[in-house]
Amino acid sequence: MKQEYTITVYTENHIGLLVRIATIFSRRKINIESLNTSPSEAEGIHRFTIVIVETEEVVRKLARQIEKQVEVLKAYYNNNEEIIWQELALYKVPTAQIAEKVKVERLLREHGARAVVIRNDYVVFETVGHREETDRLVQVLAPYGLIEFVRSARVAIIKESRGFHEKLREFEQAEPMGELIENEFLNQQKEIFSM
């Protein structure tokens, strides 16, 4: 069954890596719904957060292909139940509309939007949440002259994760240590996340 999966990739900071990771998807004609790169909890280690809609089998294979890249330390994948995630959205609305129609302000407040910039000509609001919520607010605002809208990529925290610090120390050993269970997908094929 296809569903949303979030792939979390811990990598070195290497210039060509984004292309290498992106082509793993494009080569298989798989659309990337969202992609974010950022630092991670471990110093010098980058974290890619990639969202796709696929079956678990396909995602598992993709994770293996990603991990095969020389600069990738680890790739994990999780369904939405296993993560906490957020997306940020910005909405630019004409100030006149806000001023005139009290209703608009009430709508914004109901959706948890916060004003980031207030000018004579426009106001920029921000929401943080899940896609469905931001999408709903876009629909609500559309009749009032939404000038610009943008939504960020998903960022996600893995509920069960104990972070990458310990894992990184293991990777730094020249000889892989016994506890570094590389065969975890065979080991625990049912249990999707293991660390």
Added chain:
Amino acid sequence: MAIATATQVSNPLPQADIANITGSKALLEALIAEGVETIFGYPGGAIMPIYDALYDYHDQLKHILVRHEQGGIHAAQGFARSSGKVGVVFATSGPGATNLVTGLADAMIDSTPVVAITGQVYAHLLGTDAFQETDVINITSPVTKWNYQITDAAEIPAVLAKAFYIARSGRPGPVLIDITKNAQLQLFAYSGYQKCNHIRSYRPKPIIRKEYIEEAANLINAAEKPFVIFGQGVILGNAEKEFTNFIEKGGLPAAWTILGLSALPTDHPLNMGMLGMHGNYGPNVLTNDCDVLIAVGMRFDDRVTGRLDKYAKQAKVIHLDIDPSEIDKNVKATVGVWGDCKETLPLLTQLIESKSRTAWIQRFKDHDAEENKEVIFAELHPDTPVMTMGEVIRNLNEISGGDAIIVTDVGQHQMVTCRYARFNQSNSNITSGGLGTMGFALPAAIGAKFGAPERTVVAIIGDGGVQMTLQELGTILQTEVNVKILILNNHFLGMVRQWQQLFHDKRYSFVDIASPDYVKLAEAYGIAAASIESRDQLNDALSKMYHHDRSYLLEVNVGKENNVFPMVPQGCSVSEIRLK
């Protein structure tokens, strides 16, 4: 930066030994430190500083000037496959670099360790569409195991160390290093070369898990009809001995993919032949009859499996591979044994029971007898007026005794050669398997000879493929490298014609290909040559070619419309293999 963290720089040279040298010189020092002796290459503007430095290194580094960069990289591949070492190729920026792409893709899919060095425009010109600038890093990312652009000479030692380590470790593959011209010219404080043996983000070998070895052994011990299929992993892992011990102890019949060919001697009693589309009858049919299928260092290519949803469905599958992403990729493994088969096979051998399995092996022999009756005998001992490719190979076997390195191109002659050529020792079959690159054989044979100078190298090529990289005759002319070129001329793009005959109602669309006078052509390049048409000339002509003390080109005109059988038609299951 990744480089700084990745390579452990141990005992740097004392301050007094730090010298200012150019990036180009540092590159050549790196090659020497990695044991490189032979480079295949072609110069040009953006790589001139490296060539200038090479001028002073001619007694340490032998540079083979090829006639086209594609020839250069195929030669490096041939070198790597005959010698087991890393092949090295140089090319200039722009067209030089793009000419490498086919060879990189070929080396990637066939896991061949190659380091390609390309020149690049000055760093300050990157992205300006400068003369002969191409974005070679992005062009080659999908077809390299790793690639990196150097813009500062100080990076050269560590990056080269990483390049060689990555190319040869784990599942080998091609690495491309692009060096801007300023970095080649730049003087920097060189403090020596340290080999790389660890990159923190890179695990060339997965950890071996004993439980899976035990599970695999239990499956094999309980099996009535176990069947081993093996690929190039055995050769790349240097595990021929371990593999032979394994199948001998278990009494396990074994069949090979064309990249696994020569890992097990042709005459070995457990060698059941070739898998796949034009493979042998028994191995294909019995894949769908065995109860445990043991795949060693192979990747279940579609040319091997035929229709996947009808492939070995009855069997439990044990898959040994060094590359974790191969396990479960095409065929779901009951037990996946991750690791280098050089290490996993002996562990498995310890745990399996010694058996002979005569009745099961007899099944292969029965199929073999049928294939012999229906296909092989007529191919090897034809009563037709025209020669068959198979009889040429049979004659060659008698002359070589199975001791030659055989390099094949792509097409019917490749399949026939793989089916019928004899091999006594490993690293002897060099062919473009995964990519199926026509034009591979001639340059790869040149490289193979440099990689194994003591051996006789025979390139077997079709009349189509030979015309793709014919220019490398010039490399033979200049280097006087001794390769035997055997053209099996059927006056068609034979393999495509066969498909047009069988699957497109014999609508021969652009497969009728004319050839030059190969004898004259060879002579123009100073290569002795002959062309024959009749059977009574065959043995003498082959013998003359084989024993000639220099390169030799022999054209054998064979039947125009002969087909390669057996055949698993595309989209069919392996057990639907056709004998005619």
